[in-house]
Amino acid sequence: xxxxxxxxxxxxxxxxxxxxxxxxxxxxxxxxxxxxxxxxxxxxxxxxxxxxxxxxxxxxxxxxxxxxxxxxxxxxxxxxxxxxxxxxxxxxxxxxxxxxxxxxxxxxxxxxxxxxxxxxxxxxxxxxxxxxxxxxxxxxxxxxxxxxxxxxxxxxxxxxxxxxxxxxxxxxxxxxxxxxxxxxxxxxxxxxxxxxxxxxxxxxxxxxxxxxxxxxxxxxxxxxxxxxxxxxxxxxxxxxxxxxxxxxxxxxxxxxxxxxxxxxxxxxxxxxxxxxxxxxxxxxxxxxxxxxxxxxxxxxxxxxxxxxxxxxxxxxxxxxxxxxxxxxxxxxxxxxxxxxxxxxxxxxxxxxxxxxxxxxxxxxxxxxxxxxxxxxxxxxxxxxxxxxxxxxxxxxxxxxxxxxxxxxxxxxxxxxxxxxxxxxxxxxxxxxxx
Amino acid sequence: xxxxxxxxxxxxxxxxxxxxxxxxxxxxxxxxxxxxxxxxxxxxxxxxxxxxxxxxxxxxxxxxxxxxxxxxxxxxxxxxxxxxxxxxxxxxxxxxxxxxxxxxxxx
Numbered sequence: 001x002x003x004x005x006x007x008x009x010x011x012x013x014x015x016x017x018x019x020x021x022x023x024x025x026x027x028x029x030x031x032x033x034x035x036x037x038x039x040x041x042x043x044x045x046x047x048x049x050x051x052x053x054x055x056x057x058x059x060x061x062x063x064x065x066x067x068x069x070x071x072x073x074x075x076x077x078x079x080x081x082x083x084x085x086x087x088x089x090x091x092x093x094x095x096x097x098x099x100x101x102x103x104x105x106x107x108x109x110x111x112x113x114x115x116x117x118x119x120x121x122x123x124x125x126x127x128x129x130x131x132x133x134x135x136x137x138x139x140x141x142x143x144x145x146x147x148x149x150x151x152x153x154x155x156x157x158x159x160x161x162x163x164x165x166x167x168x169x170x171x172x173x174x175x176x177x178x179x180x181x182x183x184x185x186x187x188x189x190x191x192x193x194x195x196x197x198x199x200x201x202x203x204x205x206x207x208x209x210x211x212x213x214x215x216x217x218x219x220x221x222x223x224x225x226x227x228x229x230x231x232x233x234x235x236x237x238x239x240x241x242x243x244x245x246x247x248x249x250x251x252x253x254x255x256x257x258x259x260x261x262x263x264x265x266x267x268x269x270x271x272x273x274x275x276x277x278x279x280x281x282x283x284x285x286x287x288x289x290x291x292x293x294x295x296x297x298x299x300x301x302x303x304x305x306x307x308x309x310x311x312x313x314x315x316x317x318x319x320x321x322x323x324x325x326x327x328x329x330x331x332x333x334x335x336x337x338x339x340x341x342x343x344x345x346x347x348x349x350x351x352x353x354x355x356x357x358x359x360x361x362x363x364x365x366x367x368x369x370x371x372x373x374x375x376x377x378x379x380x381x382x383x384x385x386x387x388x389x390x391x392x393x394x395x396x397x398x399x400x401x402x403x404x405x406x407x408x409x410x411x412x413x414x415x416x417x418x419x420x421x422x423x424x425x426x427x428x429x430x431x432x433x434x
Numbered sequence: 435x436x437x438x439x440x441x442x443x444x445x446x447x448x449x450x451x452x453x454x455x456x457x458x459x460x461x462x463x464x465x466x467x468x469x470x471x472x473x474x475x476x477x478x479x480x481x482x483x484x485x486x487x488x489x490x491x492x493x494x495x496x497x498x499x500x501x502x503x504x505x506x507x508x509x510x511x512x513x514x515x516x517x518x519x520x521x522x523x524x525x526x527x528x529x530x531x532x533x534x535x536x537x538x539x540x541x
Contacts, residue, residue, distance in 0.1 A: 032476035324524070343523025
């Protein structure tokens with residue numbers, strides 16, 4: 001009895017803390033912002049796929065270069081401005097989540113704020129040149145693109161937050177009296193907050209340039225983004241956070257609460273950097289990316305439940321389970337598995353919670369070491385998470401069939417791993433029904 | 435009886451859209467005049483601002499948004515409820531539809 005109480009207490013506390021983290025307003029705004037701009041990154045994946053896998057099949061030399069301009073331009077409009085886009089969008093989402101009416105105003109301040117903290121001089125390599133030269137009057141793709149994503153997020157959030165806070169202070173509102181049309185006074189309403197926020201960022205930037213010969217983008221990237229990314233996308237860090245998120249789903253709360261906030265931003269940076277490197281023909285830097293997680297760690301949805309469905313289909317003798325399986329298989333092919341999670345059910349079902357959390361770890365480890373050993377390519381294309389297993393592995397690795405073999409292998413191991421736990425779960429169920 | 439508008443909401447609006455289909459089927463069988471649609475948590479505000487909504491049903495996986503959304507709905511007097519886990523899992527369109535009607539005050 002006390003054991004049961006302890007377990008209940010653990011579940012309560014665990015879900016409460018997770019929700020608190022996941023619902024924290026800045027993290028939530030970040031999650032919303034990512035959802036909003038995701039189509040662009042998927043488009044980037046498509047562009048990279050066409051450029052680097054499809055075109056080379058039948059084109060060579062100069063004509064290949066000409067055709068590849070298509071994909072390169074798409075990369076310019078997506079990956080190369082990732083930071084520039086995320087800043088106003090995250091500012092907009094924050095304003096919306098704070099129930100602040102002028103969300104677009106917040107977005108504008110976020111965007112202007114990001115540009116203000118950009119370095120004024122850059123080092124650039126002339127085409128065909130060998131020596132870098134100092135230039136001014138330009139923004140660089142590296143600062144406003146994938147590398148600058150975190151800077152975009154942080155500056156966007158800070159600028160919007162300050163703007164919203166200041167806008168709500170009655171004392172600094174410019175009051176024009178009743179005879180002035182409301183639209184006119186509305187435009188003055190945001191004037192002082194805008195001036196204050198942008199000026200503050202400009203002052204900080206100027207001090208950093210002049211006094212320390214550095215800039216905020218560089219500081220944020222090296223002091224915040226890189227340490228966080230390194231810890232959260234290291235193999236143990238990644239598996240730990242991901243499993244905590246999955247366990248949360250086992251208690252009925254969507255794993256995105258944890259993963260969408262603690263993992264997705266940094267994993268997406270890895271994905272985008274891989275896509276970028278692959279598009280440019282450079283060395284692909286990372287094994288662990290968001291698409292690596294989706295492809296190998298959630299086949300059929302969170303918990304790789306397609307393995308459970310197949311295990312049930314093959315070995316279950318309980319009619320209800322087989323019914324749910326029938327209902328769940330088609331959505332499962334597209335990695336949607338709420339019917340399994342709530343209908344089978346996996347939620348609060350201790351025997352099944354174990355493989356629900358462990359199967360993805362096993363699959364991810366198999367895929368990780370297969371990549372380390374050079375048995376398959378790294379993931380270089382962002383495919384939508386609803387792409388069916390096997391197809392997603394092929395596409396994500398830029399058309400590497402060996403990734404499909406690795407997926408098949410993980411799938412079989414997953415089915416075998418689920419079977420004993422499914423049997424225990426059924427026995428428990430039978431006993432309860434007696 | 436005017437047409438009722440039921441909004442379902444989950445993380446990405448994917449699995450609720452599955453339930454929407456089942457609910458529509460049930461609505462036809464029960465001869466209910468109803469519009470049912472699914473949206474994502476991040477699309478909630480926009481949908482709410484742009485179309486008529488008479489009742490909101492949350493997927494159990496986003497039950498943590500209940501309080502926040504309820505605050506946004508009180509002014510408009512729109513009822514909200516979290517869908518029962520079992521009904522959600524079994525994609526029981528009829529039960530969820532009836533739950534929604536109960537929320538909107540019978541009929």
